[in-house]
Amino acid sequence: EAGDHLSYMKLALSLATQSPPKPTNYRVGAVVVEVTTNEILSTGYTLELPGNTHAEQCCFEKLSEKHGVSASRLGEVLPDEVALYTTVEPCSHRLSGNLPCVERILAIGDKIKTVYVGVQEPEKFVSGNSSKQKLENAGIAFVHVAGLEKDILEVATAGHENPA
């Protein structure tokens, strides 16, 4: 079981390495998994889709495209037990003003049971990321998958002046 989590987080990390480096965000990778079958429903990495997109946002936009529903209605079409793996915890505020990913997760409702994160968001752009609290308040589990922190931060900050 724990092995599975690490393999999904490693997959998310490999996706993050495809993200074009940028000084104003993090290079993140995310994977949406159907828990009972271990089927990968969607993947995403920062800036994969047009616009200033986040990895988690790309996962959801691909799923809404596939199912022909808006991302906010994904709760109607997703299977009952879904997990999100993301190398950096979902944002709770974005300096661009775009909709934070924690709000995108909450809008999906009770289909996403667990969010697995590789690291907490560094304090560089936004301090006090509140996604853990928001998710747990909504009954969504927030689980840290340990072991890849150094690699995740190196990839995430590769576009910065002084990378991690």
Ligand SMILES: Nc1nc(=O)c(N)c(NC[C@H](O)[C@H](O)[C@H](O)COP(=O)(O)O)[nH]1
């Ligand atoms: N979980 C997560 N996935 C991402 O794909 C990504 N880029 C961030 N980054 C969080 C960081 O707080 C925001 O990147 C800045 O606040 C700038 O906001 P924009 O990205 O320009 O909307 N966090």
Ligand SMILES: [Zn+2]
């Ligand atoms: Zn985000």
